Amino acid sequence: MGMLVSMGGLIFGYDTGQISGFLTMRNFLAHLADRTNAAGQPSFSNVRSGTIVGLLSIGTLLGALIAAPISDRFGRKYTIVLSAAIYMIGVVVQITSTSHWYQVALGRxxxxxxxxxxxxxxxxxxxxxxxxxxxxxxxxxxxxxxxxGILLAYCINYGTEGIDSPTSWRTTMGIGFIWPSIMAVGMLFLRESPRWDFRHGNIDAARTTIAKSYGVPESHPEVVREVREIEEKLMPSQQAAGNIHVFASIGSFAIDQDTPENTPDVGAAMIVFACLFIAGFAMTWGPISWTLVSEIYPGRYRSMCMALATALCWLSNFYVAFATPFITEEINYRYGYVFASCCFAGAVIVYFFVPETQGRSLEEIDTMFVLGVNPRKSKHWKPPAGEGLTSLDNTYWCEGD
Structure with a gap:
């Protein structure tokens, strides 16, 4: 389940990685560029490149917002299948483009x-x-x-960029069919989310899924306890800031801006720091942010709250993708200081306002928020024993009503 469902991330990463390669491919530029550079070669204006790259994020913003109500009504499983199919339609629109740049943008x-x-x-x-x-x-x-997915797209782009024909970029696009196809077919053989099943009256199916996920019989105490917690809880409510900073500083003050070839060691150092940032983000902020927003919201509102949080993420992505060419044209590598500041602010916010959720059920996390547990002391918080976990929540919901 983890490998198959996580292919949703592979789809996103692959699409993100491939477009950065397309923008430098000779044949892609020859078909879709809107101007020539000083050397007389085809190139994209900031507006066109920003639109092609950033329009994906406008689509993701819309997709994030509509996914919640659809999945609440029809289930997580089949909405995931539908989403993979929509992505494949977008790939078809892009891969059939010939000379109209806006077709690629609309496909994205x-x-x-x-x-x-x-x-x-x-x-x-x-x-x-x-x-x-x-x-x-x-x-x-x-x-x-x-x-x-980003790494895979880079590798495929590297292997095809030397081909002076539409095959150079259409090959990469076509390979992008593989991941959503595997995901869509595989999801048909997985079970529905047990909490969605429970909220829609499929209690036996929910119990079976929980037992299968734990690899124990349905009568196992852990299964019984989790089903009871879900019942009691649901019924009443029925991407390493340091690397970004050394990177920005070296790019601003050490590299020869006019002739980068004169400072090869500085260029190599910047590549190293860029790789360290990618690795650091992929091991810290990247995964934990997705984990956190999928855990901290009450079950009844989880998909909607997740949609709003994710939509804000995609809105920010669009701004960064569209505005980056203009910003870097003005302040160059100093742009990295902006991201370093955001990372610092994020660290402060997490320390003071985000509770520790490791090893806790979703229902226990709900209770932590209901009781107002201090985030800085939440690691050592013990949930009420027995019926206390749910009775406190019932009291809260009654008072709230």
Whole structure:
């Protein structure tokens, strides 16, 4: 389940990685560029390159917002299948383009709808289905697959960029069919999220899924306890800042801006720091952010809250993708200081406001918020024993009503 569902991350990462390669391919530029550079070679204007890259994020924003109500009504499983199919339609639109740049942009917008929906549904499905002991690792696999998808796209682009024909970029696009196809077919053989089943009256199916996820009989105490927690809880409510900073400083003050070839050692150092940032992000902020937003919201509102959080992420992605060419033209590598500041602010926010959720059921996490547990002391918080966990929540909901 973890490997198959995490392919949603591979789809996103692969699509992100491939477009950066296309923008430098000779044949892609020859078909779609809108101007020539100083050397007389075809190139993209900032507006066109920003639109082609950034329109994916507009699609993901829309996909993230519509995924929640659709999955709440029809289930996580089949909405994931639908999202993978939408992404494949977007690839078809892109791969059939010949000379119209806006066809590629619109194809990325359509594909983005599928990617955005998957960015909500994959972490939610994994969080609602996985055993509490493995939930963090499984949701984090989504970010791992994003990174692997980017790497895979880079490798394929590298192998095809020398081909002076549309094959150079259409090959990479065509290979992108593989991941959503495997995911869509494989999801048909997986079970629905047990918490979605429970909320829709399929209690026996939910119990069976929980037992299968733990690898124990349905009568096992852990299964009985988790089903009871879900029942009591649901019924009442029926991407390493340091690397970004050394990178920005070296790029701003050490490299020869006019003739980079004069400072090869500085260029090599920047590549190293860029790789360290990617590795650091993929092991920290990247996976944990997806894990956190899939865990901390109440069951009844989880998909909607996840959709809003993810939509904000995609809106930010669009701004970065579209504005980066203009910003770097003005301040060059100093742009990295902006991201370093964001990482610092994020660290402060997490320390003071985010509770520790490792090893806790989704229902226990709900209780932590209900009781107002201090985030800095939440690691050592002990949930009320027996019926206390749910009775406190029932009291809270009654008072809230």
């Amino acid at each position: 917008w359509v594909g983005g709808i599928g990617v955005g929906a998957l960015s909500v549904l994959v972490p939610v499905y994994q969080a609602e289905t996985a055993p509490r002991q493995a939930r963090g690792a499984l949701v984090s696999a989504y970010q791992l697959f994003i990174t692997l």
